Amino acid sequence: MPWSNQSGGGGWKGGGGPWGPRPGAPGQQPDLEEILRRSQDKLRQAMPGGRIGGPFAVLLAVLLVALVGFFGFTVRVNPDELGIVLRFGEYIRQLPPGLNFRWPYPIEQVELPKVTRINRIEIGMRGSADSRDATSTIRDVPEESLMLTGDENIVDVDFVVFWRIANAPDFLFNIQNPEGTVKAVAESSMREIVGQNDIEPILTEARAKTEAAVQALMQQILDSYGAGVQVTQVQLQKVDPPSQVIDAFRDVQAARADQERLQNEAEAYANRIIPEARGEAERILQAAQGYRDQVIALAKGEADRFLKVYEQYQKAPDVTRKRIFIETMEKVLGDTEKVIIDGKSGPGVIPYLPLPEFSKQRPQEPAVEVQPQ
Structure with a gap:
């Protein structure tokens, strides 16, 4: 498997061979002999005569051995890190956050990938990198x-991917350039999803669906x-047509919005006017049905009345004719003003009888109260 570190790069780690970087390389612990030599040089400079001897030398040696042992056999893992122990370049175990024991270099070395950090x-x-910085310019x-x-249109898509380390050994040893790999996979995935869809949904309502599909x-x-x-x-940060044709696309979007608005208004008008027309038609039909039933009923009633009168006429023609004459005159003269003049009245009798005058009601005169004497 290829050797790598968490920041990318190929070949041997740090260019120092299979056992790690060379002693004294940046970011690594210096060699034990180098530490002792430098410490001795500093002590010679500090001690009078440039010599070290006696109990002080023994105590200093013990202190140096303790310090070298402590820093050589322990490693500190921060809370956001995970220690990956390599023994002669082979992955052995993982170290939790805190102080942990390990063999000094070159027997074991520890990689410290940040497994809880969200990368962007x-x-x-x-x-x-700070989205709250409003003054930053985006290129x-x-x-x-x-x-x-998918419909052979060009779209300008800017997006951001957030990721973290889920498996530290795989992250360190299975891919050569983790950040570059994630970026290449994100770009290719977005191109595939965009190529499977038309431009209209991507620009409007399918943003959340596109994000989920790419993820x-x-x-x-x-x-x-x-x-x-x-x-x-x-x-997705920005999804627009290319800047050269963005005005034309906006005009098309405005025209489609107007089309949808007019269609909605037409549907609303149809939904309002059609029930009114159906109700009016139903009302006319009900009125016609009622008029028909009324005419038929009246006609049947008149026919039945005529048959009844005809039966009575066959039984007593004179009486029936006289009755019909009286009923007819009653209907004709019932609503007219009538005056009776009797030409055969004898002397002393007024031959003129104004019936309408008698039908009028005279106003009642107020009663006069009589006071008792």
Whole structure:
């Protein structure tokens, strides 16, 4: 398996061979002989005559051995780190946070990857790592952000990937450049998801769906590599058409929005006017049905009345004719003003009888109260 460290790079770790970096390399503990030699030189300079002897030399030697033993056989692992112990370059065990025992270099060496830190990778843009910094300028990287959609349109996608170390040994030894690998996988996954969809959903309502699909595809690819990386979140920062045609795309979006608005207004008008028209039609039908039933009922009633009168006429024609005449005259003269003049009245009788005058009600005169004497 290739040798690597958590910050990337290939070949032997630090360029020092299979046992780690050379003694005295930056970031590593110096050689034991080098420490003793430097300590002796400093003591010779501090002691009068440049010599060390007696109990003081023994005590100093014991102190130096204790210090060298303490720092040589123990290693401190910070709370956000995990110690990965390599014995002669082979992975042996893991060390929890705190002070832990290990054999000194070159027998064992310890890698300290930060397993709880959330790492952030920007793709399609470069800016400040602190998202709260409003004054930072974001530089676009078109070679990473320009992508081709499924309907053969170009879209400019800027996004951020958050990831952490899930398996420290796999992260250190299975991939050569972890950060570069995560970035390449993120870009390729986004291009694949964008290439499977049209530009319209990506620009509008499918942002959350796109983020979830890219995260799932990235995790699947990294797991197949055995990278020991967990993708925690994918955030789309900007999804726009290319700057050269963004105005035309906005005009198209505005036209589609107007189209949807007009369609919604037309549907609302239809939903309002159609029930009203159906109700009016039903009302007319009900009125016609009632008028028909009324006419038929009246006609049947008139026919039945005529038949009844005809039966009575057959039994007594004279009486029936006289009755019909009287009922007809009653209907005709019932609502007219009538005056009776009797030309055969004898002397002393007024031949004129104004019936309408008698039908009028005279106003009642107030009663006069009589006081008793």
